[in-house]
Amino acid sequence: MKNKELYREVFSQVHTSVQINLEDFQMTKKQRTPTRVLAVLAASAALLTAMTAAAVAFNVFGLRDLAFPKKTAIQVPHVDGSTGDISYEDRVVDMISLQGYANTPENQACVEWENFYQEYTADRRFSNDIYDEGGRYSMYSVYDDVMAERFDEIVEKYGLKLHQSMEDVPGREAWLERFGPDFLAEGNMGYYGYAYDDGTCAFDGDLTLDGYGLVDYQFHYARKGYLDTVVLNVGSLEDYQDWDYQTRCGVTVKLSLGPSRSFIWADLEEGFLFVNVLDGTQGDETFSDGPIDRAGLEAIADSFDFSALS
Amino acid sequence: MTQAEFIPLAERYKDTVYRIALNYYGSPYDADDTVQDVMLKLFQREESFANENHARYWIIRVTINQCKNGLRWAQLRRHEDLDAVTAAVELQTPEQSEVYRQVMSLPERYRTALYLFYYEELTVNEIAALLQVKPSAVTTRLSRARQKLKTKLTEVWNDEE
Structure with a gap:
């Protein structure tokens, strides 16, 4: 039997448990109107914007220095395990850009694009033809002429360059080859990831910490001068405690310890580093063996040689 | 999309959506969630499809975009x-x-x-x-x-x- 036939034979037996019930979809459609969330946001946004404007010049707010000027309304889907019914919980969250401080062109371009993207793509249908296949926009989520025009405006406004191509980076050995043999300490497993031609890269990994157990993380490094559009929902900024820490490799990073997520980040000479640790003071039953504290987060930071990124 | 159009399409392609999302996320639960979300988008679509290929390609594309967006919301991901x-x-x-x-x-x-x-x-x-x-x-x-x-x-x- 050929590989393709074998593969098809196997996956033809894989089925969803979802039952298509028209009434569920009719009911869900009515539940999705998000106008109430936007009204709530209007009151708090002005204060937050004023605070941020005053502080970004000094980068003194810790994680807040990376945040979007306004909180973001999202809807989190919940599926009833027994009935399959969908309901949506409205949440207002803080989003951060992983490209740099809020006063940098990389951050501002990312925020501007993300806001446009969310607004423009909501409830809009796009052509079934792939837009600009293999062309200028192929490394970004651009679906039509309007998006391309807005994209170009943002790129020009902030004077940024674009990712041109991307390659797979299959795992730890490839990351060590790229950044040097000390980049990941023993036991720090960098898994499959990707790297753009300009050096921007990302991968998932995990490591086992003495006294804490296994912790998952997501590594992201954005080269300065390029448009990168990765953002992160951090819940509420008020939940994080920030401090400076000099790692074993001599690089000073910011550490932000939260309830279920914690972050290691630094504004390096050529790029912006951000490690999303999928654990916090309350732990995360999916991604970690148990909670971490300040010492645990510092130990995670010590398991990287960030000087290799220079 | 009329109800008469939606039900047959949803039944025919729900496993396609599930299998793509399962490969994307590696999680049956997230894959089932994606089926719900994509079928909702299909249900909300007002225009009919030109033909079967058109519908299939649209559904695959929406599923992949849905999965990409899902991966961006890191807090919603589940590792199985x-x-x-x-x-x-x-x-x-x-x-x-x-x-x-x-x-x-x-x-x-x-x-x-x-x-x-x-x-x-x-x-x-x-x-x-x-x-x-x-x-x-x-x-x-x-x-x-x-x-x-x-x-x-x-x-x-x-x-x-």
Whole structure:
């Protein structure tokens, strides 16, 4: 039997448990109107914007220095395990850009694009033809002429360059080859990831910490001068405690310890580093063996040689 | 979309959506969530499809975009234990179970490309366009996926391109 036939034979037996019930979809459609969330946001946004404007010049707010000027309304889907019914919980969250401080062109371009993207793509249908296949926009989520025009405006406004191509980076050995043999300490497993031609890269990994157990993380490094559009929902900024820490490799990073997520980040000479640790003071039953504290987060930071990124 | 159009399409393609999302996330729960979300988008679509291919391609594309957006919201992701993922499917033979297990143990990018190529029978260029990567990246992923499976499934996986 050929590989393709074998593969098809196997996956033809894989089925969803979802039952298509028209009434569920009719009911869900009515539940999705998000106008109430936007009204709530209007009151708090002005204060937050004023605070941020005053502080970004000094980068003194810790994680807040990376945040979007306004909180973001999202809807989190919940599926009833027994009935399959969908309901949506409205949440207002803080989003951060992983490209740099809020006063940098990389951050501002990312925020501007993300806001446009969310607004423009909501409830809009796009052509079934792939837009600009293999062309200028192929490394970004651009679906039509309007998006391309807005994209170009943002790129020009902030004077940024674009990712041109991307390659797979299959795992730890490839990351060590790229950044040097000390980049990941023993036991720090960098898994499959990707790297753009300009050096921007990302991968998932995990490591086992003495006294804490296994912790998952997501590594992201954005080269300065390029448009990168990765953002992160951090819940509420008020939940994080920030401090400076000099790692074993001599690089000073910011550490932000939260309830279920914690972050290691630094504004390096050529790029912006951000490690999303999928654990916090309350732990995360999916991604970690148990909670971490300040010492645990510092130990995670010590398991990287960030000087290799220079 | 009329109800008469929606139900047959949803029934016909819900497993396609599920399998793509399962390969993307590696989680049956997230894959089922994606089926709900994509079917809702299908339900909300006001225009009819020009033909069956049009509908199929639209659904695959929306599913991939939905999965990409899902991955961006890191807090919503669930990592499933490989044993649990494998146990969630009852396959006819132990050989098939092992193939399924080894496929699901591949990195996400390999799995998704492999599924679109083998099962949906899309071309490399079509997959590249859907995933918004260069065709050469798709070729690389397919090649590496095959190599890995050949290493792990020595008895049943052929040495072919």
